[in-house]
Amino acid sequence: MTASSASVPATGPAMKLRPRARLAVAAGRIVAWASRVVHFGTGSVIGGRVSLLIDKNLLAELTASRDVAIVSATNGKTTTTKLLSTALGSNRPVVSNWLGANMTPGIVAALASANPTDTAVLEVDERWVDPVLRATNANTVVLLNLSRDQLDRTQEVRKLAEQWRSALTATPPNVVLANADDPLVTWAALAAPNVIWIATGQEWTADASGCPACSGRIDFVDGSWACTSCDLQKPTIDVAVTEDGISLQGKIFRAPLALPGRVNRVNAAFALAASSALGADLNQAFDALDDVTEVAGRYRVATFNGTNIRLLLAKNPAGWHEALELLEGPSTPLVIAINARIADGHDPSWLWDVAYERVGDRLVIAIGERRHDLAVRFRYGNINHSVADSLEDALALIRQSPDFDTSVPIDVASNYTAFQDHLEKVGGVL
C-alpha cells in the first residue's frame, strides 16, 4: 500500500509546527489512542476534533509545505482518492484520508502523523469543500459528480453546486478536474481559471435537468447537453472515458482495470489526469492502478459462512445506476441490503428511482433494516424476491436455490451502514 493513512503510529514527524499546533497534534493523538483502547473505532475523528479545539488553524499549518489535492463528489470520492493516492505514490510519498474520515477533523488526524512534505490527497465531503480549500490552498481539485443523496438531512444538490462555485472563486486552485457530463459540476467548475474537462459518459442526469445558472431546462441529446435558456453547455473536453479505456493526452489507456465497471474507468480517468497535473508519469501511474483491487472493502471478495461473497456499495440512485451494470447479466441469486440510519438518510423513498428491474430473472434476497421497503419495491418491479432477517439467513436461502452457482461469488450490494456491517462480518478494512 503506497498511501499512508490515519493509523500511522504516533512516532511523529520532524515538523516545524508552532507550539500551539504541536500541543493540538499531541492532544489529538492521546484522545485517538484512548478512543481506540475503548474500541470506539479508529479514533481519528474524535482526535482530530480535539486537536482543532486547541488550534483551529491546524489544517492550514499542516498543509503549508506540501502539495494538496482535494477529491469531492456525491459518489466515487473514496475510490478516486485511493486511485489518485496510488497513482501519485508511484513516484513520491503520499498521505491520504482514504478511509473516509472526510471532514476537517478526519483530515487533520490523517495529516498530523505524516511527513510535512508528503503530497496530501484528501477526500472531502461535498459540504466541506469550501473550508478545506480555504485552509489548504489545494493546488488540484477533483470534482466528480453531484446527485441526490440523503435528502432528509443534506442540502439540495443545487445549493452544493453553488457552494463549490463560490469556493473555487474565493480560493482558485491551479487546476480543477471536472466532469463535463454533469451540468452541476460544470457550472461550479467554470468559476475556476484552469479546468481539465473529463467526458465521463455519465448516464445519470435525473438530478440536473434544471439549469444551475438560470433555472431553465437542460436538454441532454446524443452524449451532449445544453441549457435551452442560457449559454451553459457541455464544455470542450480534454479527457474521454470510452468503452475500451481512457483517452488522454493523445494516448489510450486500455481497460480493464483491476476494479470493475464503467464507473471505475471514470474514477481512474480522474486519478490519471490529476496525477499528471501533479507531475506524475502517466504510464507509471496507470500501471500502479492495477494494484488497487478493493477500496475500503468495496469489491472485496471474501468467504462468509462457507459461501464466497463480493461486497458492493451503492447508496443513492446515481450509485445504484452504476452498480446495476455489475449486477445485470449473471443468473446467480444476489443479496441487496438497505438501512436508513442517520448516515444513510432516514428516507429510502429513493429506492423507487432505482431501476432494480435490470437484475432480470435473478432471485434477489432483501435484507437490512428496511428490507420490507425493498421487498415492496421488488414486488412492484415484478422481481423474483424473498426477504431474510440477516446476511446469514439470506445466504442460507441462496444455497438452497437451484440457481446457486458455487463457482462465482454471491454479490451483496448494500447502502452505507449495511455495507459497514457486512464489511465487519468479513474482517473489516484490510
Add this chain to the structure above:
Amino acid sequence: MTSTPPTNRAESAVRIVSLYPDLLGTYGDGGNALVLSRRLEWRGIEVEHISVDAGAPVPDSADLYLVGGGEDGPQVQATRELDQSQGLHRAVDKGAVVLAVCAGMQILGHTFPDATGTSRSGLGLLDCETVRVDRPRAVGELLTTNARLTTAHGVVELGQLTGFENHAGRTIPGPTSVSLGAVEVGEGNGDGSEGVVTGTVVGTYLHGPALARNPRLADALLEWIVGPAVMIPLHDPDVDALRTERIAAARDHELAPRRSWRDILRRS
C-alpha cells in the same frame, strides 16, 4: 368540480400521466405511477402510462395525473408551465383524478411560498393555501388515524395512512376542501389534519412513495376511474409487512434519533 366517472372503460386503457418528473420527482414519486400501473395490470385492466417532461405539451384527455415533490426552483418553474399550458385545468374540468404530493400539492393550491418565502400564486386546483411558518422543516414519519376519501362511488375507507414527510410550509385547507385524515404522528398540514381533497384533486404530504405504503389509497383512486366492479382484491403480504413495520416505527418515534455511538464515529 364535477366528478363524473368516465364511461366505456372497457374500451380503452386507463391513461396515467406523470407530470414533469424532471422537475417534480424528488422523493421517489415515480413509484406512485408504477404502483398504479401494476395494480391495474394485476387485475387484467389495460394501462397506458406516459411521463410528460417540462416543456412538452400536457395532454388533457388522461384519466389520472400524478404531480410529485421537488425543490423550490423547479416548483416555481412547474407552476409557470402548468399555468401556461392549462392542460391539467382542462383535464380536471373533464373529471380527471389528480394525486399531488408535497410540493405538488402546494403548487396546486391558491398560494405557496417560493425559495425566498414570498407568496406566489398557485394553480387554484386545490382549495388550500400554503404559507411559510417559522419552525424547523417537518421531516420524519407521518401517520394518520383512519383516513377516508369520498369518490364518485361513495366513501372509501383508507385505513391508516403512512409515509415520510419532508416540507417546510403549513397548508390551510379552504372551505370547499376536506382533509384525508387526522395526524397521529408527524406534522401533516400543520393543523392536525393531513392532505387536501377538492373534488377529484387529492393532495398529500405523504411520500415513501405514498401509494406503495397505502394500497387502499391507490385502489381508491383507481376505483374512482374504473368503478368498483373490476377492482378485485389483491394479496399484498410484502405491503402488509411494510405497513406493520412503518406504523410501529412512527409510533416509536423512530426519528427521535436512534443513533448509536458506532454510527457517529463511522460518519465522522
